[in-house]
Amino acid sequence: MKRVVITGQGAISSLGTSAIATMEGMREGRLGISDLVIRDVDRLSVKIGGQVHGYDGADYFSRQELVLYDKFTQFALLSAKEAMTQSGLDISENLSLRSGVIMGTAGGGLHTQDENYRNVYEAGKNRVHPFVVPRLMMNAAASHVSMTYNLQGPAYTVATACASSNHAMGQAFHMIRSGATDVMLTGGSESMLVFGGIKAWEGLRVMSKDACRPFSANRNGMVQGEGAAVFVFEEYEHAKARGAEILAEVIGFAMTSDAADIVTPNQVGAARAIKGALLDAGLNGDEVGYINAHGTGTTVNDKTECAAVRDVFGTHADKLMMSSTKSMHGHLIGGTGAVEMLACVMALRDGVIAPTIGYEQPDPACDLDVVPNIARDAKVNVALSNAFAFGGLNAVIALRSI
Amino acid sequence: MTQSVQDQVIAIIAEQAVMDVSEVKLDATLEGLGIDSLGLVEAVFAIEETFDVQVPFNANDPADSQFDITNVQSMIKAVEGLVAAAGN
Secondary structure: OOOEEEEEEEEEEOOEOOHHHHHHHHHHOOOOOEEOOOOOHHHOOOOEEEOOOOOOHHHOOOHHHHOOOOHHHHHHHHHHHHHHHHHOOOOOHHHHOOEEEEEEOOOOOHHHHHHHHHHHHHOOOOOOOOOHHHHHOOOHHHHHHHHHHOOOOOEEEEOOHHHHHHHHHHHHHHHHHOOOOOEEEEEEEEOOOOHHHHHHHHHHOOEOOOOOOOOOOOOOOEOEEOEEEEEEEEEHHHHHHOOOOOOEEEEEEEEEEOOOOOOOOOHHHHHHHHHHHHHHHOOOHHHOOEEEOOOOOOHHHHHHHHHHHHHHHHHHHHOOEEEOOHHHHOEOHHHHHHHHHHHHHHHHHHOEEOOEOOOOOOOHHHOOEOOEOOOEEOOOOEEEEEEEEOOOEEEEEEEEOO | OOOOHHHHHHHHHHHHHOOOHHHOOOOOOOOOOOOOHHHHHHHHHHHHHHHOOOOOOOOOOOOOOOOOOOOHHHHHHHHHHHHHHHOO
């Protein structure tokens, strides 16, 4: 089997318009959640989110590009650009045939949908822009990344709700490990902060109206965010031969389905995914120093996740660190695992563990070291990233420093 | 004939419990009726739609919400309060 390494990363989130700025925000424990600035916000009961304020697509893309790029595609392309620049990869004609892209998203072009539903239902218009379909389709971001960098191998989008990014990156890992490709651009993108996207979540009654406080006894729900992250996954020998800077190695991945409930998380399914990732990577539990938690800030997720971690790691659960960066950038739904992977790379490469901010009261059901409120310097060799989606779909990735 | 708040709330709960309204007793709990968290959220939605009110309910902490779901009686009382406050 081939080894897989990360040679570039890019992102945009409410913490900043690059991976560098996003990680800086994580290091500072900065709060990226604030009052939403969107149309009809007065008709929402949830009025906060991890929004990329001041963002204007026209600052980055031409008019001809913008007519085809929904915001989720723009976020993906900006992230891909940063990642490709960092990787220093030159996609030759030969390499293009062995390169691909797998992106995660849960909602696709929701800005396009929201605007055009308004046009036809609310405004009663009978005509929509000719590019509504190519803008809103779930694979738009993956396709535009493929076109921009001439990646002619496998290209597709994975939609598994809050685990979309982890499933996407896991599949990209498999592609290179199996020898099917040499380079994969992978990650996730989401821009669900539109009236319909938030209203739908409101209905479930799991949203907080004031803050995301994962693992804190007074947590009262999740807060949505928006943004993207894209990584360059590359076959190890290929990266080494061209002298690329290697950020981390991807060493394991596992996915499981609870086959139980459409919304309630399940300790057994989560634990099986974590164990599976360890097994796939050939790791002992005690080698894991950091877990980027799914940590949504809902009552049920956080206690279920902590119980699953205890179940898998036993006494080592008290030695490892586990934080939820959703407390800072919000829950990016289909894009969340990708942005959170940055925290794993930061832990492995820079020795800085991102904190769980907003932590106010210990909860006996979440009695792990959640790195409360302030980032911590620590040497970590192996990190995991958890994602547990609605629908009972779990995906866990293991990374190692190199 | 206008149905009472009590009758309408019981009808909503009975639908979630897949029972006849006559089987939904005032002292019954949601758990006893076999209504899970999703069923409860759907019942809250049905109450809001039926009475045109906002029910203060967060699934993360039902006990801390200002909507008493101890049993059928307490829910009826809470809905009556919301309806009176809304002046519907």
